[in-house]
Amino acid sequence: MDTVASLLAAYRGGQRTPSDTVRATYRRIAEHADPALFITLRPEADVLAEAAALEAHRDAALPLYGIPVAVKDNIDVAGLPTTAACPAFAYEAQADAAAVARLKAAGALIIGKTNLDQFATGLVGVRSPYGIPRNVFKPELVPGGSSSGSASAVAAGIVPLALGTDTAGSGRVPAMLQNIVGLKPSLGLVPSLGLVPACRTLDCISIFALTVDDAMAALEVIGGFEPTDAFSRPHTVGALGPMPAAPTLGVLPAAQREFFGDADAAAAYAGALDRLKALGATLKEIDFSPFAETARLLYEGPWVAERWLAAETLMTTNPDAVHPVTRAITEGGAKPTAADAFRALYRLQELRAVVRPVLAGLDALVVPTAPTAYSVEEVLADPIRLNSRLGTYTNFVNLLDLCGTAVPAAIAASGVPYGITFLAPAGQDAEVASLARAFAADTGLPMAASAERPAYPPLAPPADPDRYEICVFGAHMSGMPLNAELKSFGARFVTEVETAPVYRMSLVEGPRPGVVRVNEGGAGLKGEIWSLPYEGVGRLVGAIVSPLGLGTVELADGRTVTGFLCEAAATHGCPDITAFGSFRSYVASVG
Numbered sequence: 170m171d172t173v174a175s176l177l178a179a180y181r182g183g184q185r186t187p188s189d190t191v192r193a194t195y196r197r198i199a200e201h202a203d204p205a206l207f208i209t210l211r212p213e214a215d216v217l218a219e220a221a222a223l224e225a226h227r228d229a230a231l232p233l234y235g236i237p238v239a240v241k242d243n244i245d246v247a248g249l250p251t252t253a254a255c256p257a258f259a260y261e262a263q264a265d266a267a268a269v270a271r272l273k274a275a276g277a278l279i280i281g282k283t284n285l286d287q288f289a290t291g292l293v294g295v296r297s298p299y300g301i302p303r304n305v306f307k308p309e310l311v312p313g314g315s316s317s318g319s320a321s322a323v324a325a326g327i328v329p330l331a332l333g334t335d336t337a338g339s340g341r342v343p344a345m346l347q348n349i350v351g352l353k354p355s356l357g358l359v360p361s362l363g364l365v366p367a368c369r370t371l372d373c374i375s376i377f378a379l380t381v382d383d384a385m386a387a388l389e390v391i392g393g394f395e396p397t398d399a400f401s402r403p404h405t406v407g408a409l410g411p412m413p414a415a416p417t418l419g420v421l422p423a424a425q426r427e428f429f430g431d432a433d434a435a436a437a438y439a440g441a442l443d444r445l446k447a448l449g450a451t452l453k454e455i456d457f458s459p460f461a462e463t464a465r466l467l468y469e470g471p472w473v474a475e476r477w478l479a480a481e482t483l484m485t486t487n488p489d490a491v492h493p494v495t496r497a498i499t500e501g502g503a504k505p506t507a508a509d510a511f512r513a514l515y516r517l518q519e520l521r522a523v524v525r526p527v528l529a530g531l532d533a534l535v536v537p538t539a540p541t542a543y544s545v546e547e548v549l550a551d552p553i554r555l556n557s558r559l560g561t562y563t564n565f566v567n568l569l570d571l572c573g574t575a576v577p578a579a580i581a582a583s584g585v586p587y588g589i590t591f592l593a594p595a596g597q598d599a600e601v602a603s604l605a606r607a608f609a610a611d612t613g614l615p616m617a618a619s620a621e622r623p624a625y626p627p628l629a630p631p632a633d634p635d636r637y638e639i640c641v642f643g644a645h646m647s648g649m650p651l652n653a654e655l656k657s658f659g660a661r662f663v664t665e666v667e668t669a670p671v672y673r674m675s676l677v678e679g680p681r682p683g684v685v686r687v688n689e690g691g692a693g694l695k696g697e698i699w700s701l702p703y704e705g706v707g708r709l710v711g712a713i714v715s716p717l718g719l720g721t722v723e724l725a726d727g728r729t730v731t732g733f734l735c736e737a738a739a740t741h742g743c744p745d746i747t748a749f750g751s752f753r754s755y756v757a758s759v760g
Contacts, residue, residue, distance in 0.1 A: 170326040170619050173236055173383040180229055187220035187235025187278065194237045194280060197327045205300030206318050206325075208242045209249050210281035219278055231276030232390055238272055239322040239331040242282035243289050244374065245269065245363035253365045254287040254297040257490035258483055266363025267398065268332060268374050268391040275390040280328055283318025287492045288480050289334055289367040290499065291315050292342045292539075292559040293548045296492045301545060306347045306618045307584050309544045313343025313559075315367075316375065320347050323377040324617040330387050331377045336367045337467055338539075338563025340375025341575040345538035345588035348617050350609070351575040352376040352384040352602065355595035356567060357402030359388070360395035368475035369400070371467075371567040379616040380623040381574060381606040385409050388598065407599025407661060411628055412607035413647030414665040414697060415449050415753065416532035418591075422454040425461075429558055431541035437579035437587035438537045441608070445535065448611060451648050453531065459523045464564035468498070468557065470505075470513040472568075477502025494552045517568060524569060528594055529653045533604050536562040538575045538588040562590065570595045574605035577614045600661065637706050638663060640722050640732030642674070642696040643682045643752045654712065658705035663698040666730075669723040673747045675740035677716060682752040683735030683743065684722075693725055695751035696732065715739075 171190070179185035195213045198206075220235060228234055240246055243253040245262035246269050252259040265273065273279065286296040294317025295301045304312040305324035312321050316333025320343030323331050333340045335353045344351025352375060359374045366372050374391065378384035385406075392406040420442055428434040442452055466472065476499050483490055484499060491499070528534065540561045548555050566573055575590040591605045610625035644651040647662060668684075671691035677683040684694060701709060710719065716739030722732035749755040 170379060170616050170621055171329050172379050172623070173233065173329050173386050174380070174624065176236060176329065177234065180235055187223050188217055190235055190237060191216050191220045191278065194327060197325065201325050201327060203303045203321070203325075205284055205297070205302045206321055207239070207281040208252055208254065208284050208299050208318070211249070211279065216278050216280060223276060228276055232386060233272060233330075234276035236277050236330060237280050237328045238277045239280050239283050239319055239328045240269060241285055241316050241319045241331070241333050243285060243334060243365040244332055246279055246282060249282055251282070251365060253289065254285050254299060255480075255483065255490060255492075256298065257487055258480070262363070264363065266374075267360035267395050269363065271391045272387075277330070283316075283322055283331065285317055286315035286339075287495045288365070288476065288499070289315040289336060289339060290476055290495045291556055292338050292563070293543070293552070293556050294343065295545060295548055295552070296494050298492065304347060306586055309546070310346055310542050310585065311545050311548050313346035315339040316343050316377070320344060320349065320351070320377050323347075323379060324349050326617065326619065329379055329383055333375045333377055334364065334367070335373055335375040336371050336567060338560050338566070340377070341563055341573065341590055342539050342559050344377060344575045345577070345586060346542055348577045348580070348586040348588075348614070350378045350381055350384050350605075352378070352381075352388060353566065353573045353575070354388060354392060355402070355404050355572040355598055356570060357400055358392045358404040358406070358572075358598065360398040360401050362395065362398045366475070366479050368472055369479075370475065371472065373567070380625065381576065381602055381609055382409065382625065384574070385599070385602050392598075402595075404596045404598070409599060409606060409628055410603045410662055411664060412448065412604055413532060413662040415451055415646075415648040416604060417451045417453055417530065417648040417652075418445060418604075419455040419527065419531040419534040420452045421457050421536060425457040427561055428537070428540045433581035433583060433585060434537060434541050434587055437581065438589065441578040441589045442535070444611060445608060448607060455527050455531075455534065459520045460565045460569070461561075463517065463520045463568050464560065466513055466517060467560075467564045467568060471510040472513070473498065474502040474505050474510070498553070521569060531593070532647060532652075533591040533593045533601055536590055536592065538562065538590045542585045542587075566592060572596070572598045572601055574602045576605045576609040577612065579612075580614065597656075603662075636700045636702055638698050638700050638730055639706065639709070639719070640666060640696045640698050640730045642684050642694060642733055645699070646697045646753060649753065649756075655699060655709070658708045659702045660699040660705060663700050665695065665697050667693045667695050667725045669693065669725050671723065673745060674749075674752065675735070675743040676746050676755070677735060677739055677743050681717065682746065682755070683716065683740045684733065685735050685737045685740055692747050692750070694747070695753070698730060
């Protein structure tokens, strides 16, 4: 299957042109023969003309040069109708949504507008008058919603990238059900201008891809502050990096795991946790009850009023034009009072205060993407209850201002795909994606329904002239007590390192590791390099307590870096812990 990375490599190596890819894309659409996939498909000749223009300008350096992209049909593309899967609502977009404009500027080719659960209300993909897109991985299953068509277009290999949206899980549940990657950015990272909202305060444009690398390549293009968007926030995308040596991951305790009787789903989650432990992660059980209570607020609280606002005119003038299930859900949005809204906001703030310290001690929270999978037949027979179940591990995410990346985790003997999602507070998109990438690379699972395995080449540490690298040896390392403080300064993990064999480590007051360079009797000590913005370096220096300070550290490969060192005099009479090789090993030895 074509990925962004493989297409760019072919273009730049002269083996292929964007025009070749456009022709292949339309052949695949014809062969796939799913009339419910696209609501509006652009004429092939129009896209070929754009591809030819790219080739004529020799713009191969563009980050998404010649990459075909599908767009969910609640996001504006100039000159095409925006329907939100409701013909009576449709209008012709006069301008591109901000995210679409950024894609085009980066060289992407928009193929068409994809089907969705009407007004982006649903996690199943069956609530559309345009039909039900086929689940490419297992046809009897629902495709997942509301971004059903976008997920199916990627899973079918028609496009390597598609835009979805995600208010309650619409960018993650379809990814699990079709064995692909779903990236849900931090709220406000991707501009929402030109998006028909489901819940305007909670909406974000999301990305479907075959690999985490491709999803992040798209996020780097569409992410970034937009001053004309009232809901934009000054988050930065960040760069993918290697998995920290020992990340601390929050997981569900056995008593709080709900899979609605699906033993395969339970086994898939347990297996994913075992795999993460094998990769070096420390798993920490958390109390999921405040997350679950937050999830219930989304549809049981006044936020459904935002869905009513999006469709208010139609709901009050022509309600029969709205899908009956969508109408039944949305009508409830006219009932909450202002007092109900404030009461729910107060409770949400209380729940955020409860989970904030929990998340601060974690590199990420790892949850099942969905607790089970349902067939089209099952969902049509019980549309609201089963849909609600699929949001068990997704509905709370935007209310708690988290970002996340969903990746495949297992394929059961029944042929049903299951996945997990890595979550963290807003602004940690790259860190979360990096963890998801390491996990995805280790599973060896195929891309979508193909037999091909995704390529995850080694990552070079990103160069950033506006950041500074510091080597840490103690409690600031990943998974250690002060790691959250380091991250609060804007730090990003770069790599694990070992010093030249000229250092000794003592346990000084704190207890903290005091690393001292010696003339003889030294050893190599393990540490980690973290990259900080210069403002963060200043905050870190301000937090350092004597006798520790920053100095020059020689590494085993001959490089020198800035790192934490100790005044030699302060180590006299202190226990020597050099033999442990690292502070982490010492801490593990004492329990």
